[in-house]
Amino acid sequence: MVWVRDDTCGLGPYRADLVETYWGWEQDPALLVAYGRQQPESLEARVEGIAHQLRGDNVRFTIYHLADDVPVPAGVATLLPDPSVRTAEYVVMLAPEARGRGLGTAATRLVLDYAFLITNLRMVWLKVLAPNKPAIRAYEKAGFRTAGTLREAGYWLGQVCDEVIMDALAAEFVGPSAITPLLTGQET
Numbered sequence: 001m002v003w004v005r006d007d008t009c010g011l012g013p014y015r016a017d018l019v020e021t022y023w024g025w026e027q028d029p030a031l032l033v034a035y036g037r038q039q040p041e042s043l044e045a046r047v048e049g050i051a052h053q054l055r056g057d058n059v060r061f062t063i064y065h066l067a068d069d070v071p072v073p074a075g076v077a078t079l080l081p082d083p084s085v086r087t088a089e090y091v092v093m094l095a096p097e098a099r100g101r102g103l104g105t106a107a108t109r110l111v112l113d114y115a116f117l118i119t120n121l122r123m124v125w126l127k128v129l130a131p132n133k134p135a136i137r138a139y140e141k142a143g144f145r146t147a148g149t150l151r152e153a154g155y156w157l158g159q160v161c162d163e164v165i166m167d168a169l170a171a172e173f174v175g176p177s178a179i180t181p182l183l184t185g186q187e188t
Contacts, residue, residue: 002064002071004114004178008106010071011114014060019050021073025095033157034132035093057081059088059119063107065098074098077111081121088115090126104135108142110178116170117179123169129154130162143168143175 002010023046025031032040041049053060063075075094082088090111094104115121126144128135144166153163 002066003061004110004182005064005066006106006110006178008066008101009074009103009110010064010066011061011077011107011110012064012071014054014062014076016050016054018062018073019047021095022046022050022076022093025075025093028096030096030099031093034129034135059115061107061111061114063092063094063098063103065101065103074103075107077107079111079115079119079121079124081119086121087123087125088119088121090115090124100134102138104138105141108139108144109175112143112168112173113177113179116173117177117183121170123167125165125167127153127163127165129156130164131156136164136166139166143173 002012004011020043023041023043026046027040059079059081061077062073063077064071065074073095075092075098078091079088080091090108092104092108092111094107112124115124125147126139127150128139130149145168146164147167148165150163150165152160154161
């Protein structure tokens with residue numbers, strides 16, 4: 001089931017039956033480096049963790065690549081909301097085979113569209129390790145701007161590095177919306 005889509009990708013429910021797929025992506029060394037994690041997680045721990053995630057208040061999506069109009073799981077996107085101030089932290093993970101195709105940018109735009117028009121957030125923010133230039137470019141294309149830097153807050157390939165804080169505001173979110181036509185009955 002795909003809830004919202006564009007020409008390249010779609011967002012659907014976060015699914016317990018995909019836990020082994022999600023876990024496999026999370027063990028990718030490039031993802032471990034990009035997240036700043038130093039160790040992989042066991043499948044058993046991941047299975048326990050997904051039960052908690054499915055019951056939580058966070059907004060989680062499976063990202064689907066829509067190659068040949070057949071939805072193929074390609075990643076996970078999460079909004080970690082703070083309802084008291086109507087903001088959320090954004091976290092995204094793409095499968096190794098999905099990277100470099102523009103799916104990160106497309107999925108991030110769809111999540112922002114959902115965040116601002118469905119969840120009624122006023123701002124979404126994220127942290128990214130400064131050496132992760134492809135991720136920073138994808139976030140910028142999707143509508144994020146650099147808001148600041150946490151100096152020496154992370155590690156990249158064994159070296160201390162800065163973390164870049166980026167944000168996107170509902171008031172500045174422009175461009176075509178995949179949500180608006182769903183709500184107004186208009187075709188995209």
